[in-house]
Amino acid sequence: MDISHEDFQRAKRISRAIQEYLELTNQDGLRSTDIYPVLAKKGLIEKDRHNGLHFRKFLRKLKDNNLLKSLIPQCEYRHTKTEFLEWYFYRSIVKTSDEINSTTERKKLIVPETAEEEINELIEKAKKHIAKLPKRDTSEFTPQMNEIRNNYPRAYEIWTEREIEIMIRAYNKFKRIDKVAELLQRQPSVVKERIDNNK
Numbered sequence: 001m002d003i004s005h006e007d008f009q010r011a012k013r014i015s016r017a018i019q020e021y022l023e024l025t026n027q028d029g030l031r032s033t034d035i036y037p038v039l040a041k042k043g044l045i046e047k048d049r050h051n052g053l054h055f056r057k058f059l060r061k062l063k064d065n066n067l068l069k070s071l072i073p074q075c076e077y078r079h080t081k082t083e084f085l086e087w088y089f090y091r092s093i094v095k096t097s098d099e100i101n102s103t104t105e106r107k108k109l110i111v112p113e114t115a116e117e118e119i120n121e122l123i124e125k126a127k128k129h130i131a132k133l134p135k136r137d138t139s140e141f142t143p144q145m146n147e148i149r150n151n152y153p154r155a156y157e158i159w160t161e162r163e164i165e166i167m168i169r170a171y172n173k174f175k176r177i178d179k180v181a182e183l184l185q186r187q188p189s190v191v192k193e194r195i196d197n198n199k
Contacts, residue, residue, distance in 0.1 A: 003065050006177060011062060011071035014044050015092075018074045022091045032056055032087035043182045046189060047151040054189075059087055119174050123183045126166065130154070130184060133163055154185040164198060171195050 021038050022028065036052030039045045046054040059075060062068040063085075068075055073092040077085040114122075136157055138146070148155045157163075163184065170180045177195065181188040 003061070003067060007061070008071065009176070010044065010058075010178070011067070014039060015072045015074060017042055017044055018072065018089055019092055022074065022089065028090045030089045032059070032089075035089055043178050046187060049147065056087060060085065114174055119176070119179050122170075122173065123179065126170070126183055129166060133160060134158065148187070152185055152187050155187055155190070159194065164194065167191065167194060168198055
């Protein structure tokens with residue numbers, strides 16, 4: 001499975017957040033289940049009820065492409081008796097992907113044009129437009145649907161032309177699926193699929 005430009009960017013943001021958290025808490029050797037809530041709260045990974053399933057799949061994807069140590073140097077893994085891996089995180093003392101001197105790597109790891117702080121301000125301003133979008137009657141939603149809506153308040157809402165327009169404009173500005181999903185209050189995987197279909 002190929003690693004996209006967005007995967008590179010996402011891995012860099014995850015690496016920075018993990019390093020900051022480990023330094024702030026003065027901890028090492030944390031499991032993926034310990035790190036997951038921190039990353040989910042920052043909107044860097046998709047929330048799930050399996051305490052970081054999407055996060056672990058992303059780590060596996062990086063590992064399988066031999067990019068884990070260069071993009072998230074804080075991460076180490078151990079084989080278990082089954083096919084699964086256990087993921088551990090330690091403060092990085094090696095250079096992070098931001099500090100790699102290789103010209104080739106720097107070309108691959110392009111910094112987003114819009115700064116995180118500016119993106120967050122734009123999301124805050126655009127929230128009023130999202131609040132005006134039509135809402136479905138949720139009385140017939142299943143418990144699982146309601147659970148997903150706890151994390152993504154607009155999950156399962158019908159997509160309108162207005163929302164698609166907002167989504168495309170936001171993606172063109174942010175260049176980040178996770179931030180567009182945060183604005184739309186929808187699952188990142190669903191937003192990615194919509195964006196891909198509207199390219």
